[in-house]
Amino acid sequence: MTVAYPFTAIVGQDDMKLALSIAAVDPSIGGVLVFGERGTGKSTTIRALAQLLPKIDAVKDCPYNCNPEAPKQGLCSRCQSADALKTRKIAIPVVDLPLGATEDRVLGALDIEKAIHNGEKAFQPGLLAAANRGFLYIDEVNLLEDHIVDALLDVAASGVNVVEREGLSVRHPARFVLVGSGNPEEGELRPQLLDRFGLSLDVRTPRDIPTRVEIIKLRDAFDHDPEGFSKRFARKEGALRRKIDAAREVVESVDVPSNVLEKAAELCLQLGTDGLRGELTLIRSARALAALEGKDAATLQHLKYVALFVLRHRLRRDPMDESSADARVERAIEAALA
Amino acid sequence: MPASNALSKPLLPEAEAANAWHDAELAAALVAVLRHKAGGIRVCAQPGPVRDYWLALLDSFTETPARRVPSNTPTERLLGGMDITESMRHGKPVLAQGVLAECHQRVVALSMAERLPKEFTGHWCAALDTGEVHIARDGISHTSPASITVIALDEGIDEESPPAGLIERLGLSIALDEISIRCVDDSRYARSDIVSAQSRLSHTSVPDEDLTRLAELAASMGIHSSRTLKFTVDIAKALSLLSGKPVSDEAVMHPLIRLVLLPIAQQLPTPQAEPQPPEQSDDNREDIDVPEQQTQQKEEQDHEDLVQAAMAELPEDLLAILLKRAEKSRQRQSKSGNAGEFAQDKQRGRPVGVRRGDVKRGHRIDIPATLRCAAPFQTARAMWDTSDKKKTSLYIEPSDIRVKRFEQRKSSVMIFAVDASGSSAHQRMSEAKGAIELLLADCYSHRTEVALIAFKGDTAEILLPPTRSLVRAKRTLAQLPGGGGTPMAAALQATHELARSVSATGATPSYVLLTDGAANVARDGTKSRAAGTEDALSAAKLLANTKIKGVLVDTAVRPSPRARELSTALDATYLPLPNASAHSLNTSIRTLSVG
Numbered sequence: 001m002t003v004a005y006p007f008t009a010i011v012g013q014d015d016m017k018l019a020l021s022i023a024a025v026d027p028s029i030g031g032v033l034v035f036g037e038r039g040t041g042k043s044t045t046i047r048a049l050a051q052l053l054p055k056i057d058a059v060k061d062c063p064y065n066c067n068p069e070a071p072k073q074g075l076c077s078r079c080q081s082a083d084a085l086k087t088r089k090i091a092i093p094v095v096d097l098p099l100g101a102t103e104d105r106v107l108g109a110l111d112i113e114k115a116i117h118n119g120e121k122a123f124q125p126g127l128l129a130a131a132n133r134g135f136l137y138i139d140e141v142n143l144l145e146d147h148i149v150d151a152l153l154d155v156a157a158s159g160v161n162v163v164e165r166e167g168l169s170v171r172h173p174a175r176f177v178l179v180g181s182g183n184p185e186e187g188e189l190r191p192q193l194l195d196r197f198g199l200s201l202d203v204r205t206p207r208d209i210p211t212r213v214e215i216i217k218l219r220d221a222f223d224h225d226p227e228g229f230s231k232r233f234a235r236k237e238g239a240l241r242r243k244i245d246a247a248r249e250v251v252e253s254v255d256v257p258s259n260v261l262e263k264a265a266e267l268c269l270q271l272g273t274d275g276l277r278g279e280l281t282l283i284r285s286a287r288a289l290a291a292l293e294g295k296d297a298a299t300l301q302h303l304k305y306v307a308l309f310v311l312r313h314r315l316r317r318d319p320m321d322e323s324s325a326d327a328r329v330e331r332a333i334e335a336a337l338a
Numbered sequence: 339m340p341a342s343n344a345l346s347k348p349l350l351p352e353a354e355a356a357n358a359w360h361d362a363e364l365a366a367a368l369v370a371v372l373r374h375k376a377g378g379i380r381v382c383a384q385p386g387p388v389r390d391y392w393l394a395l396l397d398s399f400t401e402t403p404a405r406r407v408p409s410n411t412p413t414e415r416l417l418g419g420m421d422i423t424e425s426m427r428h429g430k431p432v433l434a435q436g437v438l439a440e441c442h443q444r445v446v447a448l449s450m451a452e453r454l455p456k457e458f459t460g461h462w463c464a465a466l467d468t469g470e471v472h473i474a475r476d477g478i479s480h481t482s483p484a485s486i487t488v489i490a491l492d493e494g495i496d497e498e499s500p501p502a503g504l505i506e507r508l509g510l511s512i513a514l515d516e517i518s519i520r521c522v523d524d525s526r527y528a529r530s531d532i533v534s535a536q537s538r539l540s541h542t543s544v545p546d547e548d549l550t551r552l553a554e555l556a557a558s559m560g561i562h563s564s565r566t567l568k569f570t571v572d573i574a575k576a577l578s579l580l581s582g583k584p585v586s587d588e589a590v591m592h593p594l595i596r597l598v599l600l601p602i603a604q605q606l607p608t609p610q611a612e613p614q615p616p617e618q619s620d621d622n623r624e625d626i627d628v629p630e631q632q633t634q635q636k637e638e639q640d641h642e643d644l645v646q647a648a649m650a651e652l653p654e655d656l657l658a659i660l661l662k663r664a665e666k667s668r669q670r671q672s673k674s675g676n677a678g679e680f681a682q683d684k685q686r687g688r689p690v691g692v693r694r695g696d697v698k699r700g701h702r703i704d705i706p707a708t709l710r711c712a713a714p715f716q717t718a719r720a721m722w723d724t725s726d727k728k729k730t731s732l733y734i735e736p737s738d739i740r741v742k743r744f745e746q747r748k749s750s751v752m753i754f755a756v757d758a759s760g761s762s763a764h765q766r767m768s769e770a771k772g773a774i775e776l777l778l779a780d781c782y783s784h785r786t787e788v789a790l791i792a793f794k795g796d797t798a799e800i801l802l803p804p805t806r807s808l809v810r811a812k813r814t815l816a817q818l819p820g821g822g823g824t825p826m827a828a829a830l831q832a833t834h835e836l837a838r839s840v841s842a843t844g845a846t847p848s849y850v851l852l853t854d855g856a857a858n859v860a861r862d863g864t865k866s867r868a869a870g871t872e873d874a875l876s877a878a879k880l881l882a883n884t885k886i887k888g889v890l891v892d893t894a895v896r897p898s899p900r901a902r903e904l905s906t907a908l909d910a911t912y913l914p915l916p917n918a919s920a921h922s923l924n925t926s927i928r929t930l931s932v933g
Contacts, residue, residue, distance in 0.1 A: 038506045039563025043467065098472040099460040100413045104706065105474035112477055112706070113430035115713030116732070127474055140460045166710045184809050186456075186503060205562040212553045213546065215564050216571050223375075224540055 003226040007048035008236035011215045012206045013041060018289070019199045019309055020049050021240075023177050024092075025247040025288040027133075029281055030198030031156075031178035033141070033189075033313065040203045041215075042181040043139050049179075050094035052237060054245035056133065060086035063125040064132045064172050065093060076172045093134030095127050095176075099143060107151055110166040123170045128161045131176040141180030142187040149193055152178075156196045198281045199306070200313040202326070247291035254287045255297040263303055263336055270332045273314040282310045304337045348516070355521040358513075362392055364580070365512045365597050367527045369445070369487060370399035371535045371576045376509035376569055377466055378488030380451070380500065380601070383514035385493065391522050392514060393447065396489070398525075399532050404445040404489060407437055409454040416461045420476035422705050426732055431477045431706070438465045439482035446486050451504065452494035459501040462488065466507040476706040509569030511601035527580070535579040542575045548585040555595070560604030570598050707740035750846040751787045751804045752777070755833045756815075757853035757893065758794040759824040767820050770852045770893045777850065778811055787845070789836060790814055793829035795822035796863040800836060804845075823865055826857030826904070827873035834881045841886075848887045851910065854894035855901025871900070878907035889913055 010017065019032045034042045059066040059079050066079040068087045079085060097106065108126035115121060127136070138144060144152075155161045161174035178196055182189070194200070206212055222229040230237075264282045273279075283298075285306040290298040311329045350358060369379050383389040397403045418436030425432045437446075438461065448454065454462070465471055469485035490500050490508055499505070544552075552570050561567070574585045574594055581589040712734045719733035754774055758767070781788050788811050790802035802814045833849050840847035860869035861877070881888075888910035892901040897914040905912035 037563070038503065039565035039567075041564060096472055098417075098474055099464065100417050101474040102476060104477055104710075105479060109477060110710045110713065112425075112709050112713050115710070116429040116716050119714060119717035121714055124477060127479070139464065143456070143460050145457075167714065183503065185807055187807055188809075205564055207557065207562060209550055209553045209557060212557070212564065212567060213549045216549060216553070216567050217546075219564075219568055220543070220571060 003230055004047050004051055005044050005219075005222055006230050006233040006237055007045070007052045008240055009218050009222070009229070009233045010041060010045050010048060011218060012211055013045055013203060015201055015309070016042070016045050016203055018292075019201055020046065020179070021244055021292055022285055022288045022306070023135075023179070023199065024049065024053060024244050025291055026251050026284050027175070027177045029177075029284050029288065030196060030277075031180070033194070033197035033200040034179075034181040034203055035184050035201070036181075036203035037185075037205065038183055040205050042203060046137055046139075046179055046181060047094075049135070050091075052241050052244065053092035053094070053135075054241055054248065055089045056092055057087050058090045058133070060088045064129050064174075065090060065134070066173065067133060074173055077170075093130055093132075095131040095134060095136050097127055097136055097138045097144075097148075099140055101127065101148060103147060103151060106148055107155075107161060107163050108170070108172075109163070110168055121167060123163065123168055125172070126161075128155055128174040128176070129172055132172070132174050134176055135179055136176040137179045138181075140182050140186070141193070142182040142184070142189045146190075149190060153192055153196065194313050195277075197313065199285065199309040201309055202312075243292060243294075246294070247288065250296075251288055251291040254291045254295070256283055256287055257297055257299075260286060260298050260300060260303050263300060266336045267303075267307060267311065267332055270336060271311055271315055271329065273311060278311055278314045282307060285310055300337055304333060307333050307337075349518045350516045352518070352521060355517045356523070358517050359521045359523070360526070361593060361596055362512045362514060362517070363395065363525055363527065364577075364593055365510050366392060366396040366399055367532060367535075367580055368510060368573055368576050368597070369396060369489070370532045371539065371580070372509070372572055373400075373443075373445075373487045374466070374469060374485040375539075375572045376487070376576075378446075378486075378490065378508040379510040379512065380490045380492050380505060380508050381512055381514065382492045382494070387519045388514045388517050388522060389491070391519075393489070395525055396445065399527070399529060400445055401529065402444060404447040405441055406447045406449055407441070409448055409450045409452075409458075411437055411458070413458060413461060414475070416458060417471055417473045417475065418480075418482070419473070420478060420706050425705075425709070429732075433473075433478050433480050435482060436471060436473070438462075438471045438484040438486060441486045442483045443485055444487070445489060447489040447491055449491045451490035451492050451500040452498040454501055454504065456501065459503055463503050463507055466504075505602065506563060506565065509566070509573055510597050512597065513601075531580065535576060538579055539575060542579060544571055544574060544585050548574070551586070552594075556599060558605075559599050561599060561602060566598075566602065570594065573598055704740045704742045708734065708738055711740055712738040749785070749787060750848065751789060751840045752781050753789045753791060753804075753833055753836055753840070753847060753849040755791040755793065755798070755829050755849060755851045755853075756818065757824060757829070757851075758792045758818055758820045758822075759856075760794075760821050761824060761854055761856050770891070771815055771818070773891065774815060774850075774852065775812065778808055778815075781808075789840075791829065791832050791836065792818055793825050793832070794820065796825050796828070796859050798825060798829040798832035800832065804836075804840060823859040824853070824857050824870070825859040825861075825863075826853065826855075826870060827861040827877045828859070829853075830874060830877035830881050830908075831861075834877070834884065837881075837884065837886050849910075850889045850891060851908070852891045852893055853901060853904075855890075855892065855898050855904050856894075857900070857904075874904060875907045878904055882907060882909040 007017065016032075016034055019034075023029050023032050034046065036042055056065075057068055059068050059075075059082075062076060062079055064076045064079075066075045066085075068079075068085045072080050103109075104126070106126050106128060108129055109124055111120075111122040111124035155174050156176075156178055159173060159175040161170075161172055163170045180189075180193075180197065206215070218229075261283065264279050264286070267282065268279045271278075282303065286298040286302040289302045289306055290296075293302075295302075308326065308329050311332075312325050315325050315328060349355065365379055369376060381389065381392070383392075393404065414436075416436050416438055418434050418439060421432045421434035424434070448462070461471075465484045465486055466488060469483065470481055471484040472481045473479065488504075488508060490504060492500055494500070505511075549571065552574060553567060556562075556567055556570060574590055577590040577593055578585045578587075581587070583589040585591075709732075712732060715738075716733055719735075723733070754777070756770060756774065778788060785806070787804040787806050788802070788808075789800065789804040790811060791798055792801050793799070801818070802811055805811060829851075833851070837847040837849060856867075857870040857874040858865060858867045860866055861873040888908055890901060890905035890908060890910045890912050892898060892905075892912065892914040894901060894914075901914075902912055
């Protein structure tokens with residue numbers, strides 16, 4: 001594996017970095033969608049995240065990275081029936097779902113080798129199994145083939161992958177943070193898939209020259225000596241990793257006072273977003289942000305910061321009105337939180 | 339776009355052509371020095387001796403000949419997948435490398451890049467971005483190194499162009515069509531120059547003030563991608579090594595502008611740099627942070643001076659040549675249409691899994707799925723095999739055969755032909771635009787693709803080839819200028835041709851013509867109301883013969899008899915805009931798309 005560009009060496013794109021950190025703190029937020037023009041460092045930033053994630057406990061040799069601490073029904077069938085579970089530390093998986101992937105690799109399928117040699121009907125877990133408890137990254141998510149999207153939608157909503165094919169009947173946990181990136185000019189995203197993302201961002205290249213020069217200088221230094229460059233940023237990476245790790249520990253206990261809850265509800269009501277998902281994501285994101293900042297309670301400031309990312313893709317969609325979605329959210333934020 | 343034969347481009351005068359060839363030569367040397375660091379090069383040229391000579395030149399620089407890959411190479415071949423024979427032999431999935439991995443550290447000539455289908459573009463882009471191929475197919479997950487250098491052989495005419503995502507990832511661009519073979523002379527670079535530049539490349543750095551200047555220059559041409567800027571810097575280094583001059587020297591700066599920046603420029607640097615880049619107007623989040631904006635404006639003030647300095651470096655005649663070329667390539671860029679895009683992905687249909695099938699019917703067998711079906715029975719079948727000679731390979735029975743299933747989605751394409759002539763523009767342009775926006779919204783909800791044709795002056799132009807991207811449709815529409823005569827015949831002809839190419843791909847076309855019906859430009863471009871109307875009516879009859887459904891939306895202030903006459907000739911539904919409330923318009927259009 002080649003060395004990836006360090007997350008903390010990415011110049012600008014603070015919103016994108018923060019959104020990804022929030023998703024890393026609380027996976028139940030539902031992932032991040034990054035849309036933007038070409039050459040903004042979308043994939044660089046997302047790939048950089050992988051090196052930053054803290055380690056987690058997982059059942060040894062479990063292909064689904066089952067959590068030994070989790071209640072039984074959240075485990076795969078093998079871990080459920082096992083008496084004692086051996087634990088090991090793993091890095092939070094970041095699994096790439098490449099374009100052109102076929103269903104058998106995404107969902108998992110019959111293991112041909114075992115079937116031929118042993119006549120044994122064994123399940124070969126797919127990418128969704130590998131991504132359990134981690135991240136599933138789809139670059140050019142808007143170019144993903146429809147049948148793969150269909151398969152993803154169901155699993156992303158339920159957190160369980162059910163495979164009924166080739167005489168197999170398997171179900172295994174598949175809870176992952178969906179991270180997608182793409183260029184809106186190359187095609188739209190299906191609304192159902194859009195809805196699966198907790199946060200959505202629109203990124204642009206920085207337009208001021210000093211920042212752009214800084215980007216190029218760092219990139220140049222990285223290309224020249226990737227290992228050395230990464231070492232230079234090791235401390236910063238470590239600091240951010242610890243910050244995320246600490247936030248993961250405390251996020252559940254961060255208090256969300258009633259005024260924040262009320263304002264979140266007010267915002268959603270005002271924008272007419274469907275269902276409770278928007279509100280829930282809003283509260284969770286504000287809480288994760290507070291945890292990242294080391295606060296013990298979320299404030300209206302936190303809410304204000306995340307509101308745009310949480311709500312901009314949830315408005316009842318007028319497809320012609322791309323730019324004004326942001327404006328509408330901003331107006332609502334101003335009105336509710338001024 | 340005039341329907342001229344763009345295959346035979348006028349040649350440049352000899353002196354200019356010699357310079358152009360020198361540029362091409364330099365570009366080849368740069369590709370050889372930088373390889374994947376420059377992504378590759380877009381070569382706009384029809385096949386011919388000049389292009390062949392250029393490719394041979396590049397081969398002599400790199401020493402390993404470029405590998406030709408056709409643009410229609412399918413996903414399974416690009417990425418690789420299961421090696422059937424090996425998998426059978428070993429009884430487990432064995433990987434067959436794909437083209438991209440086979441081309442690791444090589445130069446790939448992608449022929450007919452302008453026809454590269456949308457569904458394959460992502461694979462090329464991923465390999466260019468990461469230098470790796472990551473596959474998850476046919477029961478195999480694997481990552482192979484694939485750092486490739488792409489020569490995109492672009493034979494596009496008029497609005498045809500390779501996908502924008504691919505162009506973005508290629509650092510260099512040259513056009514060879516205007517160079518006569520007589521101007522092609524012997525190379526000024528030798529293999530040894532390339533090798534020596536290559537070896538010194540990693541020790542070369544660009545001073546900060548030059549980096550700033552390059553960033554300035556790119557920004558002044560509307561180039562904002564960090565990826566392109568990185569290419570620019572790397573190419574500047576290579577140029578400086580090849581020429582032996584510092585980066586700030588004109589021997590570096592001028593070729594850099596000609597080969598890297600101008601071909602993709604979105605705007606030309608103007609001495610009075612715009613206070614705000616055009617795209618910022620719709621960036622709402624920018625407004626939150628007022629102080630930041632102020633500093634930005636101040637910085638832009640500083641840039642202005644620098645841009646002027648950079649501009650002053652360019653000799654005037656050079657600027658004129660560049661202006662001409664840039665205009666041309668800008669036009670191409672803005673209509674980054676891809677005829678192959680819709681021609682191919684519909685015909686194949688989308689794969690929707692596998693089913694039990696019969697080999698003889700010409701279905702495509704899905705080998706991995708077939709193997710999976712046969713696999714569980716292998717031990718049993720081996721036991722039952724009573725023939726003397728025990729088979730050593732696999733037992734596959736007809737019932738195991740699985741074939742690929744494709745779904746040919748019956749998609750529909752709505753062609754909007756918009757009258758942007760003076761008469762229409764003055765009266766109802768904004769209403770017409772509003773009406774189209776409403777219709778576009780409706781198309782979106784029905785997943786109908788849209789295409790946009792505008793006509794004015796003496797031509798009709800496809801502004802937007804069939805697309806599902808509403809962002810693009812909306813943007814194109816907003817930028818639609820008005821003015822000039824009404825070339826109705828040309829408009830109908832363009833609609834007709836586009837509709838035909840749409841049905842050739844298996845989709846159902848229909849059209850909406852928005853006009854006041856005041857045809858006043860004949861097919862040959864002469865301004866005459868009588869001839870214009872006559873030509874329009876005959877073109878309308880031709881279109882009516884195709885039985886393609888259409889609606890004519892009359893945009894005249896009062897319903898005009900001429901528009902009604904035209905709609906009769908077209909056999910199209912007639913809708914005068916004054917009555918065409920958004921709702922009734924939508925209902926009428928919907929009857930079209932349902933049919």
